[in-house]
Amino acid sequence: MTRSARAQHRLFRLILRVYPPWFRQAHAEEMEDLFLTRLDRARSARALATLWMRVLRDTASTMVAFRRLAACRQHPHASGKGHTMFWQDLRHGLRLLARSPLFTAGVVTLLAIGIGANVAVFTLVDRLLIRPMPYDRPDEVVRIRQDSDAGVPSSNAFPAYRDMAALGFFQSVMATSSAMATWDNNAQDTDVTVEFTTSSHLDVAGLEVLRGRWFASEHDVIGGEQVAVVSAAAWRSRFQADPGVIGRTIRLNGLPVTIIGIGPERLPGSYPPVVTLLVRGIGRSGEIAIRRAMGAGSLQVARLYLMESVLLSVAGGAAGIVLAHLGLAAIGLAPLPSPFSATLDLAIDGRILFFAVGLTMATGVLFGLAPALRTFRTNVADDLRDDSRTASLGRGMLRLRNGLVVLQVAGSFLLILVTGLQTRSLMTMQRTDPGVEAD
Amino acid sequence: MGFRPSQPSAPLRPPVFHILLALSAGDLHGLGIAEEVERASGGSVELGPGTLYRSLAEMTEAGLIRSARAPEKGADPRRKHYSLTAAGRTAVTAEARRLQQLVGAALARKVIKGRA
Numbered sequence: 001m002t003r004s005a006r007a008q009h010r011l012f013r014l015i016l017r018v019y020p021p022w023f024r025q026a027h028a029e030e031m032e033d034l035f036l037t038r039l040d041r042a043r044s045a046r047a048l049a050t051l052w053m054r055v056l057r058d059t060a061s062t063m064v065a066f067r068r069l070a071a072c073r074q075h076p077h078a079s080g081k082g083h084t085m086f087w088q089d090l091r092h093g094l095r096l097l098a099r100s101p102l103f104t105a106g107v108v109t110l111l112a113i114g115i116g117a118n119v120a121v122f123t124l125v126d127r128l129l130i131r132p133m134p135y136d137r138p139d140e141v142v143r144i145r146q147d148s149d150a151g152v153p154s155s156n157a158f159p160a161y162r163d164m165a166a167l168g169f170f171q172s173v174m175a176t177s178s179a180m181a182t183w184d185n186n187a188q189d190t191d192v193t194v195e196f197t198t199s200s201h202l203d204v205a206g207l208e209v210l211r212g213r214w215f216a217s218e219h220d221v222i223g224g225e226q227v228a229v230v231s232a233a234a235w236r237s238r239f240q241a242d243p244g245v246i247g248r249t250i251r252l253n254g255l256p257v258t259i260i261g262i263g264p265e266r267l268p269g270s271y272p273p274v275v276t277l278l279v280r281g282i283g284r285s286g287e288i289a290i291r292r293a294m295g296a297g298s299l300q301v302a303r304l305y306l307m308e309s310v311l312l313s314v315a316g317g318a319a320g321i322v323l324a325h326l327g328l329a330a331i332g333l334a335p336l337p338s339p340f341s342a343t344l345d346l347a348i349d350g351r352i353l354f355f356a357v358g359l360t361m362a363t364g365v366l367f368g369l370a371p372a373l374r375t376f377r378t379n380v381a382d383d384l385r386d387d388s389r390t391a392s393l394g395r396g397m398l399r400l401r402n403g404l405v406v407l408q409v410a411g412s413f414l415l416i417l418v419t420g421l422q423t424r425s426l427m428t429m430q431r432t433d434p435g436v437e438a439d
Numbered sequence: 440m441g442f443r444p445s446q447p448s449a450p451l452r453p454p455v456f457h458i459l460l461a462l463s464a465g466d467l468h469g470l471g472i473a474e475e476v477e478r479a480s481g482g483s484v485e486l487g488p489g490t491l492y493r494s495l496a497e498m499t500e501a502g503l504i505r506s507a508r509a510p511e512k513g514a515d516p517r518r519k520h521y522s523l524t525a526a527g528r529t530a531v532t533a534e535a536r537r538l539q540q541l542v543g544a545a546l547a548r549k550v551i552k553g554r555a
Contacts, residue, residue: 023492028518030469031488038485058487159444 008039015059018102093307104312111316116323119356126352140171150379165200172203184251187239192234194252210235212246212261226255231263237329313361321356451534454486454494459531460505461522468518469495495521495541503527 001009007364012035016028035055042048042223144164148154155177156164165173176197183190199215210232219227230238230245249256451459461467461475472495473486488492498504499521507522508514523531547549 017491020503023496026496026519027469027488027492031492032518033468034491036475037474052485054485058489062487062489062493 005036005039012055015055018059019062027348036373089303089307090311092304093311096304096308097311104315108319109311110320111313112323115317115320115356116327119321120327121167122352123324128157142170159196172200174200174203176201181252182254185252192252194228205312210262211243212259214261225255226252226422227260228252228257229261229263230259235262311363317356318360321353450537451530452494453484454490455498455503456531456534457484457486458491458494458498459527459534462521462523463506463531466520466522468509468515468520470518472521477499498527501526503530 010033016024016031038051042051144155146154146160161175174197176195180191181194183192199217199220214229215227235241245259246261249258457476461472467475469491469512473491476484476486490506504521504527505524507520509520546553
């Protein structure tokens, strides 16, 4: 045997390890012989490539079938009732998933990306679009901008704000301007979004500070004492919700700023439904039939399917929420356009979390149930027959599953796209001429 | 669980049919079946190792084939031989008839040339 043939033989043996032990024990040697016969015959590089492609395809399709079969053989017959059975199923479900780490990791990753993207996007949509601005009566709030010399809506000068406030035309007037600043946090520079505002901000917003106090009119004086109110989100994320932060002096852009309060908690708004579509494998009838033939009752097989599906969904959901959290944290650190800037709280909402977890579980059950139900009306002999006729449902389900995977991934991307577009149009909207001319 | 004769016209999965066909001439071990399938199909059907041995396990379970004694002395004892059961023979005959009918129809419509 040549060196290359020996290496390929070793590779094939490695591939054989994906099969269940009982199957390897019975057939590995013969499978190696078959492979070596074909390897010996493959003289050209092209023939070798074809051989390996076939080996991989063959292994993949067989592996999926035997992964389930192997699990089923070890599944004991139903014994005990209620919670005993549940723990038994849980143990076997976990063992089944641990036995095929690649499959488990793949499914969990897919679910995590799906759930993560959806939770992140819905949190963003919720905070940026669906929930009103962080004001008590958002429909009574107007934003006034002055055109620049080029005719583009732009900012107002501070004296202009004073004039507007003095008019008495508005119930209350506030000025705000956001910027990035460098926070010298224990000799470690961190970029943060800051919003410069007037003491009247809270009147306009109609909200209360969480702790400490808000700016007073004496702080509106230019050149006065530099004070800051930390947003509730920043207080939790950057100061670990330490109440002792009030009165502390921090350095922003090298200047000392005293923290006097912790910003208002946002009001809960309406919540969009989280449409998180999850996809769990729908087993092909062939595998199920063997499992039944080999002694596992329909009920045990069905229960195992459900348990496996739910376990995968839970793991995927948990990983997805972590992903969403990390994604949102990254977005939260990025400079955002006003009016989102400093008041934006991107923590994952409890209700969005509830929806995500609920739907994770529901889809886990749903997609586990489909193959589970099929175990009750399958006959081994039928499954040796061509899928295209007697087991057309199995093939249909496979197609359905593939379709759902595509749908979920496409849906997630679409959501991200739509959110991006809506954020853009919201920014454009801010620049729209309301048709009101200021004298 | 036996083979269901209630659906004699349902097509068999191709690997199952090929294996049954290979065994119809006599007992063979797995490697022999793979070689026979390739030879009989003119090299167009190559059963993968996983597909072959998984199918053999399934078919044994379904009663279409069974383990057999090695036909000649001095055969490698590690190699398991298989032989057709009565149910297996019924199944392969039914499938062959079904295919024959299809080929007959194709010939009659002159889709392919040959004796009808």
